[in-house]
Amino acid sequence: MNERKLKILVAVVEEYVRTGEPVGSKTIASLPEINVSAATVRNDMAMLEQLGLLEQPHTSAGRVPTISGYRLYIEKLMSPPSLPIEEQQRLDEMLSRSSSGITEELLIQNATTALAELTKCAAVVSDFSPKFSVISKVEVIPAGKRVYVVLLITSGGNIKNKMCRLEFDLTSEQLAVFSDYLSQHLEGVSVADLSEEMMENLTAAMSAYMMTMSPLIRGVREISRDLRQHALLLSGESNLFSCKELDKMEVVRLIERKDELSKLLDDSFSGIKVLFSDNNFVIGNSSLIVSKYHKGQHSVGSLGVIGPMRLDYAKVIPYIEYVSQRITDLISETDTIPESQSSIFEKDKKEGDSHE
Amino acid sequence: MNERKLKILVAVVEEYVRTGEPVGSKTIASLPEINVSAATVRNDMAMLEQLGLLEQPHTSAGRVPTISGYRLYIEKLMSPPSLPIEEQQRLDEMLSRSSSGITEELLIQNATTALAELTKCAAVVSDFSPKFSVISKVEVIPAGKRVYVVLLITSGGNIKNKMCRLEFDLTSEQLAVFSDYLSQHLEGVSVADLSEEMMENLTAAMSAYMMTMSPLIRGVREISRDLRQHALLLSGESNLFSCKELDKMEVVRLIERKDELSKLLDDSFSGIKVLFSDNNFVIGNSSLIVSKYHKGQHSVGSLGVIGPMRLDYAKVIPYIEYVSQRITDLISETDTIPESQSSIFEKDKKEGDSHE
DNA sequence: ATTAGCACTCAGGGATAAAGAGTGCTAACA
């Protein structure tokens, strides 16, 4: 496997990514970095085809990279990914964009839209960071006759609420008992540790007031379920429709069944992972590039991009790397202890200032 | 304009809706309700074409209804819409479906998904009912060091919250003052009456603590803005992709810019309104059918369906009429005074039981 | 007023042919 052949592979990949047309020997030979004739290129390409790195859509067409071709290119050949500082700043600004203070939730959301916009692909984020945060506050608030709101706040800045309608009004004593129980038993507990068992205990503890309270308990149970299941955000889906190599129907299917993505995103892995449509992925001719982000030691989510297989990886991968790194930085400063949680905001403010 | 011609127009519309193919004179003549020969039908169809009610995609094809053709059919000719009781019950059940108690918000949401599912179109609801409800509760909840949550609950069951990060912690006195002020000045106020002026007053009243409190005040201001702007729900978008007569790109554009729908939906009108792509609407070959729903005297939202122009109006319109009527009934029972707000729930429960 | 008959029009679907792009192979060359 010689030097020149690899150079030709790189040229084919990049040319194909650029034009979308199968690329022929003549085109390659005319590139400045290739100093041999078309015939030689042809010989080498035939070789690369035998190795399964290139293929021809039909006999008399140029070559197109195969999945293995892309893999080799991405892993070994392409110029090492890096993101120019201006782009970094632009991204920073997009990430921290928000009307009021930034929360983790908002951060994640900004990340999806930013990735989608910059890469012109669909961006996806699977966030299970709430699982790793701690319940910092539980409140039960009367909100009208026989109406109560259960409110639960986590250290990560998630706020969940549920309105519950009761058959009878609670006495202030009942309210206090319930409220206290929740505070004592839930506050400080990690969301990951919320268990059905705790809910059973709650039910048992309140058994005396069961008649009146069951909607409230159901509310708490639902909220805790909501918290434990991770959010899956998808954005920029429409970019996929402008992609002629992707099947529209398959794209629709993907959008309808986002949840199928979860499996792929939640796999444990490290660094950047690139999936192709070969065995794993839903849409033909597409690729999924994901990276985990972390909070302290834990990997708490993955984020990435779905696009056509014919994608400018050298450009897209740095974006993903940078965003995942940046999110890791930002949310890791927030300890899981609520006390220090304003640090995201402060960090963010400082950085924001320095950019202007 | 004779009787028979209208009958032929009806037949063309219904046949075209059924098959999607331009319909010819022979097909029409063979229908049991038409007792004349194909030649006669041809003459009549030529007439109808001159009147602008039918048109031919090309010279040697059958006829297709024009927009005016559809209009006439819908307004004057089609069999008067009505919904069989089983369907009514099915809809009732879909509307009241919820894990815990039903709120107006949930009701609206159920309405969109139900309409989308039953009509196999995209369903859209523009809800500005929050504007017509009353703020029933405002709370400021400490949620960690220098972190507070502003919580606002309306009589309609909307709950909004915002997390605010402060530069300093509030003293319990400051918290009490702020909290009391909000309760006294906002609770009982109709959302429609929330004004920038009130926010200015709030700012003025808190001027002593401005340094610390400004994020909180900003939070309140944002929440009140959120409440006043209506929600636009879209559901079943994917149904539009399966529609071969609609352009996928246009559908994508619609989904990306939902807000453009607002203008169309928020126009004041009464009864059922059917818009076609002629002058008003975004997508080619599509139609938008909407109806207002009310809360007491006020019209508080519109709901409807977006589908291909080739749509079984006689089937879809009754769904929309029924849903808008039903929603009107359900939310009108809820007075704008929080005291009586559980009535939706009770009504709902009763009805739910009687169906089973 | 209705109908049967007929000539006419036009989209859709092969079939065929020419054009163009790219290959593989062979033979010549450094």
Add this chain to the structure above:
DNA sequence: TGTTAGCACTCTTTATCCCTGAGTGCTAAT
């Protein structure tokens, strides 16, 4: 031995032609 020029060959793409069938409009007869 690696590289190159030349050439025949393959195969897609595009255009063209032709045929078929569906449906029409018109005319003349009922």
